[in-house]
Amino acid sequence: MASPALFTSLDDAVESLLASIDGPLHVGAPLGIGKPHRLLNALYERVVGDPSRPLHLYTALSLDPPDGSSDLERRFIGPFVSRLYGEDFPRLSYVQAQKRDALPTHIEVEEFYVQSGALMNSRQAQRRYASLNYTHVAKALADRGLNCIVQKVASNDEGTRFSLSSNTDLTFDAIDAIVARGLPRPVLIAEIDPRLPWLDGVPAVDSSFFDMVVAPPAPYPKLFALPRQPVGDIEYAIGFYASTLVRDGGTLQIGIGALSDALCHALVLRHTDNATYRKVLAALDPDIERHPAVLVSGGLDTFAQGLYGCSEMINEGFQHLVQAGVIRRKVVENEALMKRIVDGEASVLDLELLDRDGEFLHGAFYLGSPDFYEWLYRMDDDTRRAIGMRRVSEVNELYGGNETLERLQRQQSRFFNTCMMATALGAAVSDALDDGRVVSGVGGQYNFVAMAHALPDARSVLLLRASRDERGKAASNIRWNYGHATIARHLRDIYVSEYGIADVRGKTDEDCVVAMAAIADARFQRGLIDVAKRSRKLAETFQLPAQWARNSPRNLRERLAPLRGDGTLPDYPLGSDFTEVEQRLVKALGWLKTNAATPVSKALTVFGALFAGKSEDAEAMQRMGLNQPGNWREKLSARLVSYALQNTR
Structure with missing residues (x-):
């Protein structure tokens, strides 16, 4: 193949693209950090005023740094964003337009997964959302006549080889799907980013793979980072319960966020300090080791064999699991060898080949914190060789590739994902509200739930908080029914809340209702049971067991308090992107938001702040720019922050 055209000017690259494609532009861009922000912005700015060149952009997870919605949030977030992302971070122009519903009529942006909650009020984004399984996206791109793909890459020193690095997920699958349709291979444009880690193997391609290569001059913006969130009592309880469902020698898939951080902390503790791990579980449930789901599917012992990670997204949870020696079970792309290993018939030579050529972590894309990118x-070299980036069709599915090999590799798979709500009959709500508005997307959740049912010894585990705050009032996340479902109830498997484990796979509706009510908040159990009786799903004689009354936030807080106090359950188990003073402010501002959610609670909070003494945390007040308040608004804000700091010491 011919060498690609090289550009240092983004504008020149855009003009070359426009000259190489007649008519409308149908451009695909990877999700997450593989998206070339500067190139996309240059393209957007070029066509925004030119209706003769319609632009259709197909992508997902267009990441945008957070903005504050109030004066206090902006005071906190502004300096943090500047430090985490840098002053020169290129926000995506089309995202800023979407938020204002200001995309020109000749520009369309279609996403199959959006940044969680970021575009719920955008009519343009909601209208053009495509509800797709991750593994169906490549075919959809071919159906839409994709004629260009833009992607950020890492480069070797000579510029002769590139690594797709963070995003092997869809590029190869999309090209294959387009060519299989008899359409021309799309124009491929790479933007080199020296900050992007080099990953070899599947992600590495010759420079001739691309038609154009853009190497913009320095400075190079930081990679987009997801700030690590604090882990509270609820998240820890869910994470530790979930960790008991993992079997040594098995396979692990996890998502991202505080629930996954808690799960990873629990798995690391299970392996490195098993006595303390069991101490946490005893505080939650002294009988957890005898739970039927734990007996059948999990365990509490250390990992003698280790786990193999196979997850669409790799994040710092996996980093910590690798560093702790939890993720270390290797697999190879050799069906006969994998069968001998699984059957316990591997020779000494087989084991040497496994150690030399095997990989213990596969993923389709990665995303995380600055510390995680630095680790990558x-x-x-040994760790780098053991991490393999793959197509999403390979990671998220069994079918279409070497199914026999993947079944041998994915022994005792545990697929952990989160949902917003679940019904008492076992359906899950993970991506949208009942009015149709999309919060995030289906992504790969359905893929992993379906795979758990396809593999004989696998389990799908959906994690959810039992309740939430809804305009100052508690509301249950375990409902009788809901107007939208991401996972249908016939695919129900295991649910975990902060109050325990509900194994509902293959259960009757009656048994499912009882199991789900048992892990619901005690304030809402009676309502679920009453509706179940009226709906003829539960016997009229059923009585709530006395032990269910323990399912309360206060009870959970009291059980975990000693373990929070002695450092066993830290606020940031995988590290923090916040400074120590910012960590104190995160707590304080969270408390303030909770205690000002309704007009009455807000009035009481303001009243308390006016008559409370000043906080001794001068550093926090200075960080918020409220150490010397000027007008009355600043003085009131200073009082509120001071009051919140006192209540969260």
Whole structure:
């Protein structure tokens, strides 16, 4: 193949693209950090005023740094965003337009997964959302006549080889689907980013794979980072319960966020300090080791064999699991060898080949914190060789590739994902509201739930908080029914809340209702049971067991308090992107938001702040720019922050 055209000017690259494609532009861009922000912005700015060149952009997870919605939030977030992302971070122009519903009529942006909650009020984004399983996206792109793909890459020193690095998920699958339709291979444009870690193997391609290569001059913006959130009592309870469902020698898939951070902390503790791990579980449920789901599907012992990670997204949870020696079970792309290993018939030579050529972590894309990117950038050669980036069709499915090999590799798979709500009959609500508005997307959740049912010894585990705050009032996340479902109830498997484990796979509706009510908040159990009786799903004689009354936030807080106090359950188990003073402010501002959610609670909070003494945390007040308040608004804000700091010491 011919060498690609090289550009240092983004504008020149855009003009070359426009000259190479007649008519409308149908451009695909990877999700997450593989998206070339500067190139996309240059393209957007070029066509925004030119209706003769319609632009259809197909992508997902267009990441945008957070903005504050109030004066106090802006005071906190502004300096943090500047430090985490840098002053020169290129926000995506089309995202800023979407938020204002200001995309020109000749520009369309279609996403199959959106940044959680970021575009719920955008009519343009909601209208053009495509509800797709991750593994169906490549075919959809071919159906839409994709004629260009833009992607950020890492480069070797000579510029002769590129690594797709963070995003092997859809590029190869999309090209294959387009060519299989008899359409021309799309124009491929790479933007080199020296900050992107080099990953070899499947992600590495010759420079001739691309038609154009853009190497913009320095400075190079930081990679988009997801700030690590604090882990509270609820998240820890869910994470530790979930960790008991993992079997040694098995396979692990996880998502991202505080629930996954808690799960990873629990798994690391299970392996490195098993006595303390069991102490946490005893505080939650002294009988957890005898739970039927734990007996059948999990365990509490250390990982003698280790786990193999196979997850569409790799994040710092996996980093910590690798560093702790939990993720270390290797697999190879050799069906006969994998069968001998699984059957316990591997020879000494087989084991040597496994150790030399095997990989213990596969993923389709990665996303995380600056510390996580630094680990990928600087990890040792042995670890680098053991991490393999793959197509999403390979990671998220069994079918279409070498199914026999993948079944051998994915022994005792545990697929952990989160949902917003669940019904008492086992359906899950993970991506949208009952009015149709999309919060995030289906992504790969359905893929993993279906795979758990296809593999004989696998389990799908959906994690959810039992309740939420809804305009100052508690509301249950375990409902009788809901107007939208991401996972249908016939695919129900295991649910975990902060109050325990509900194994509902293959259960009757009656048994499912009882199991789900048992892990609901005690304030809402009676309502679920009453509706179940009226709906003829539960016997009229059923009585709530006395032990269910323990399912309360206060009871949970009291059980975990000693473990929070002695450092066993830290606020940031995988590290923090916040400074120590910012960590104190995160707590304080969270408390303030909770205690000002309704007009009455807001009035009481303001009243308390006016008559409370000043906080001794001068550093926090200075960080918020409220150490010397000027007008009355600043003085009131200073009082409120001071009061919140006192209540969260």
